[in-house]
């Protein structure tokens with residue numbers, strides 16, 4: 001549900017701009033909110049989706065990077081012994097991350113993108129969500145997959161981090177157009 005005390009309203013004096021500079025057109029990012037598009041991607045699909053969201057929002061891109069990168073072997077999924085599968089079978093695992101978001105507190109809106117792994121978000125997403133203070137921020141999940149929807153993973157994140165302000169996320173497929181993404185962003189009312 002939308003936050004009624006939205007502090008990014010375009011009518012506050014310090015963010016008010018002249019009508020001409022505040023004019024928003026469909027593809028020109030014009031935003032009073034500071035937006036971060038954080039994503040984890042091993043084979044490029046989620047990175048590609050993140051780039052489309054950054055284009056639509058004018059947000060900053062950030063790659064969530066595990067301290068120990070996932071090899072092709074780590075990602076084999078029809079094998080219970082591989083790293084990714086073992087991690088997904090244990091909800092308490094938190095793989096370490098490399099690097100940090102610069103000046104995280106400046107952001108009002110955080111997109112969090114991931115590949116679906118066993119119908120869930122990879123555990124590095126939990127590590128990321130537990131590494132920063134998300135209070136007062138809007139958080140929007142997005143994912144790519146081989147066919148699974150975002151529903152179960154997003155519900156799991158919402159219930160695990162129930163104190164965060166989650167907005168409706170979506171799956172971004174290879175064929176999801178820039179226009180569809182722009183329409184989704186508009187529907188979120190985050191600018």
Ligand SMILES: Cc1cc2nc3c(=O)[nH]c(=O)nc-3n(C[C@H](O)[C@H](O)[C@H](O)COP(=O)(O)O)c2cc1C
Nearest residue numbers: 041042043044045046115116118119145146147148
């Ligand atoms: C360990 C593992 C588990 C996966 N589990 C699922 C799944 O449950 N459902 C699904 O549709 N795709 C699944 N996939 C496919 C990925 O979600 C899909 O290839 C995704 O787009 C990869 O994103 P990336 O290129 O950003 O890493 C799985 C992939 C891996 C490596």
